Amino acid sequence: MSAMSNSNWSRRSIFRAAAGMAAAGTLAACGGNNGRGGGSGSGKNLVQYFHAYGEAGTEQAIKRYAKAYSKANVSTSWITGTNFEAKLFSSLLTKQAPDVFEFHPQLQLVKSGQVADLSDIIDPVKDDFNPADINSHTVDGKIYGIRMIDDPQFFYYRKSMLEKAKVEVPTTLDELLEAAAKLTTSKVKGVNLGNDFTPVQGNVIWSAGADTLDSKNQIAYHTDAVVQGIKQLRQLFSSGHVLLDAPTDWWDPSSLNQGLCAIQWGGLWSMPAMQKALGDDLGIFPFPKVGDNGKPSVTNGGWSMFVNAKGENVEAAKAYVKWLWIDQKKYQEDWALSYGFHIPPRSSIAAQATKLKSGLPAEAVKLFTDYGHFDNIAWDQTMITALNDVIASSVRKGGDPEAALDACDKKVNVELKKLFG
Amino acid sequence: MSTTTTRGVAETAAAETSPSRPRRGLRSNATLNFWLFTGPFLIGLVIFVFVPIGWSVWLSFFDARYTVTPSHFIGFDNYKQILTNSNFPDSLLTFTVFATFIVPTTWALSLGLALLVNQLRFMRAFFRSVFFLPTAVSYVAAALIWKMSLFTGVRFGLANTVLGWFGVDNIAYLSNPSPPWYWVVIVTLRLWIQSGFYMILFLAALQNIPAELYEAAEIDGAKRGWQTFRYITLPQLRATSTAVILLLLIAAYQAFDEFYNLITTKATWAQTPLMELYKAALGTNQDYGAGSAGAVILSLLICIVTLAQGKIMGFGRGEESK
Numbered sequence: 001m002s003a004m005s006n007s008n009w010s011r012r013s014i015f016r017a018a019a020g021m022a023a024a025g026t027l028a029a030c031g032g033n034n035g036r037g038g039g040s041g042s043g044k045n046l047v048q049y050f051h052a053y054g055e056a057g058t059e060q061a062i063k064r065y066a067k068a069y070s071k072a073n074v075s076t077s078w079i080t081g082t083n084f085e086a087k088l089f090s091s092l093l094t095k096q097a098p099d100v101f102e103f104h105p106q107l108q109l110v111k112s113g114q115v116a117d118l119s120d121i122i123d124p125v126k127d128d129f130n131p132a133d134i135n136s137h138t139v140d141g142k143i144y145g146i147r148m149i150d151d152p153q154f155f156y157y158r159k160s161m162l163e164k165a166k167v168e169v170p171t172t173l174d175e176l177l178e179a180a181a182k183l184t185t186s187k188v189k190g191v192n193l194g195n196d197f198t199p200v201q202g203n204v205i206w207s208a209g210a211d212t213l214d215s216k217n218q219i220a221y222h223t224d225a226v227v228q229g230i231k232q233l234r235q236l237f238s239s240g241h242v243l244l245d246a247p248t249d250w251w252d253p254s255s256l257n258q259g260l261c262a263i264q265w266g267g268l269w270s271m272p273a274m275q276k277a278l279g280d281d282l283g284i285f286p287f288p289k290v291g292d293n294g295k296p297s298v299t300n301g302g303w304s305m306f307v308n309a310k311g312e313n314v315e316a317a318k319a320y321v322k323w324l325w326i327d328q329k330k331y332q333e334d335w336a337l338s339y340g341f342h343i344p345p346r347s348s349i350a351a352q353a354t355k356l357k358s359g360l361p362a363e364a365v366k367l368f369t370d371y372g373h374f375d376n377i378a379w380d381q382t383m384i385t386a387l388n389d390v391i392a393s394s395v396r397k398g399g400d401p402e403a404a405l406d407a408c409d410k411k412v413n414v415e416l417k418k419l420f421g
Numbered sequence: 422m423s424t425t426t427t428r429g430v431a432e433t434a435a436a437e438t439s440p441s442r443p444r445r446g447l448r449s450n451a452t453l454n455f456w457l458f459t460g461p462f463l464i465g466l467v468i469f470v471f472v473p474i475g476w477s478v479w480l481s482f483f484d485a486r487y488t489v490t491p492s493h494f495i496g497f498d499n500y501k502q503i504l505t506n507s508n509f510p511d512s513l514l515t516f517t518v519f520a521t522f523i524v525p526t527t528w529a530l531s532l533g534l535a536l537l538v539n540q541l542r543f544m545r546a547f548f549r550s551v552f553f554l555p556t557a558v559s560y561v562a563a564a565l566i567w568k569m570s571l572f573t574g575v576r577f578g579l580a581n582t583v584l585g586w587f588g589v590d591n592i593a594y595l596s597n598p599s600p601p602w603y604w605v606v607i608v609t610l611r612l613w614i615q616s617g618f619y620m621i622l623f624l625a626a627l628q629n630i631p632a633e634l635y636e637a638a639e640i641d642g643a644k645r646g647w648q649t650f651r652y653i654t655l656p657q658l659r660a661t662s663t664a665v666i667l668l669l670l671i672a673a674y675q676a677f678d679e680f681y682n683l684i685t686t687k688a689t690w691a692q693t694p695l696m697e698l699y700k701a702a703l704g705t706n707q708d709y710g711a712g713s714a715g716a717v718i719l720s721l722l723i724c725i726v727t728l729a730q731g732k733i734m735g736f737g738r739g740e741e742s743k
Binding site: 060086089093099108109112114187195196199238243245246247260318333345369381382388389391392393396397398410411414418 | 502694
């Protein structure tokens with residue numbers, strides 16, 4: 001108490017300090033890094049949203065490209081964490097919404113008028129893009145996004161570990177189960193498909209010869225072969241031969257690089273880091289076929305640029321997107337190849353991508369071409385979440401796949417009705 | 422000593438003269454003072470609590486996909502959807518069970534810690550701080566520590582390292598729901614982070630129990646220990662216990678952070694009601710109508726449970742009416 005009595009603080013000084021802090025806060029809110037302005041260009045202020053890429057140098061690269069644009073001040077929100085979608089969508093409802101953002105093609109975004117028609121800027125170079133990428137962004141003949149990068153996903157494996165265990169590269173899901181068992185030791189697990197197995201949920205469907213939706217946008221995933229594939233995945237999950245609860249998930253190369261597993265599901269972006277850590281002791285293969293009528297599959301992920309149609313600067317945003325993702329081929333090449341590896345969606349850039357022309361990267365491009373499955377704009381987040389539940393219930397928890405798929409059907413049909421009536 | 426006496430006299434004199442002065446300015450206007458002090462909080466309450474609640478109720482009757490200003494009225498369809506075609510009802514059931522377990526466990530642990538610390542003759546402040554410190558850690562940070570250091574599924578996680586000494590294979594605590602080891606992770610985290618706070622409440626209540634009660638009981642022949650605890654301490658803590666149980670109950674239904682980080686939303690188990698609403702309204706599905714319908718149902722449920730608990734335990738009732 002004596003310390004309090006001797007203090008120089010008085011009610012007035014506390015009040016003055018509080019008022020000062022409030023004023024400072026107000027002033028701080030007026031300037032600084034508030035996501036608006038601050039670029040080197042002139043004219044309008046634009047904001048672009050990016051999720052945090054794991055490869056070193058990517059954030060600096062995006063900011064460097066934006067700084068080079070002279071017709072508007074472009075500031076970048078580099079959103080860390082795993083909930084990019086939540087932050088993006090909640091901000092799109094506010095006046096602080098980004099003018100330009102990266103995401104995946106989603107029909108609901110088009111139907112709700114959230115994303116702008118970019119046909120006029122893409123049409124002149126449409127033939128230079130991968131046709132599948134153009135198709136996945138097209139609704140009623142209009143193109144709503146520009147693909148920046150294609151990211152094939154497949155299995156990586158340690159050649160030496162397979163040789164030591166006398167295991168051939170698996171070509172069927174059954175063989176993957178056997179390989180996982182033979183490769184597992186007291187310190188190494190046979191295979192890593194991600195901590196929750198959802199990264200391969202599309203592949204089980206495609207490798208079983210089915211698809212998420214058919215050409216009439218009706219359910220196409222609920223087949224006997226898919227049910228069989230889910231049962232096999234359950235066998236794999238409960239075998240004790242898969243890496244679970246690893247400190248890093250499937251998209252990070254650490255588990256394979258550190259010798260925690262012999263085979264790991266991953267993306268092309270991880271290849272430079274894996275090659276640096278493992279040298280030539282690295283191979284790749286697609287998700288193996290499921291059942292007799294199946295075919296190996298590769299997920300073609302990736303990211304696309306969209307313009308917020310409800311923003312205040314639609315034309316300026318379109319001009320920026322055209323400048324960066326249509327005109328500036330050197331930046332597009334740098335973005336696709338200088339950090340992690342990605343396949344440039346434009347043929348003219350891909351043709352010059354010497355880093356992807358030989359060795360393992362060339363094998364990855366071949367897998368992408370031979371077995372790749374692109375985004376379906378009608379297969380939206382609600383449907384993806386419904387399929388997540390199938391993997392959770394029947395693969396991880398051991399429930400009946402038929403019942404889980406029936407529950408998924410109900411949710412997907414409600415969503416399809418909302419989208420197509 | 423003389424200095425102290427002089428200062429004391431001077432202060433007393435000043436205090437005696439003050440009532441005779443005319444009261445001026447802010448001190449004289451009780452109504453103004455009331456609004457000055459409560460006004461800002463009331464405005465905040467209206468803007469950040471009542472308006473969103475009202476908006477949420479309104480949204481729950483509209484088709485509000487990708488918008489919070491919808492125009493298509495659909496009646497109770499969102500309620501029907503969230504109750505019949507989602508995992509929300511399961512999450513309510515799971516968390517009723519979770520609350521039934523975690524509330525009494527945390528209550529007992531907090532009370533036990535408070536009794537232990539209260540008994541200490543030395544280093545009481547130290548142990549009080551040690552037990553209270555986890556309260557300062559965010560659920561997100563704690564969840565990441567639990568997930569990435571203590572309960573990883575690999576051989577170098579702390580729990581698996583210890584189990585490895587006894588020849589037990591690595592356990593995937595969070596990815597594999599069979600058997601449900603994830604509850605061990607969640608419950609230990611929640612107990613670690615919550616108990617210290619409630620211990621402080623119990624400690625304050627314990628220190629408010631008059632010593633005369635214990636003396637009188639001793640004279641009447643009550644034995645120290647369980648008998649004293651059962652018939653004096655526990656009844657004297659009734660008001661604090663009721664408040665603690667109420668807060669714990671609400672916290673159990675509002676659980677989100679650690680579940681979101683430990684279990685993630687890609688599961689069908691251990692999904693809290695708030696996580697289900699998050700999945701419906703934010704992040705992926707962007708259906709604010711269905712999410713709002715769930716929020717209304719959850720709010721009503723919390724109100725009903727709170728009122729029922731108040732009825733049973735007498736929270737808010739005057740001492741004389743107990």
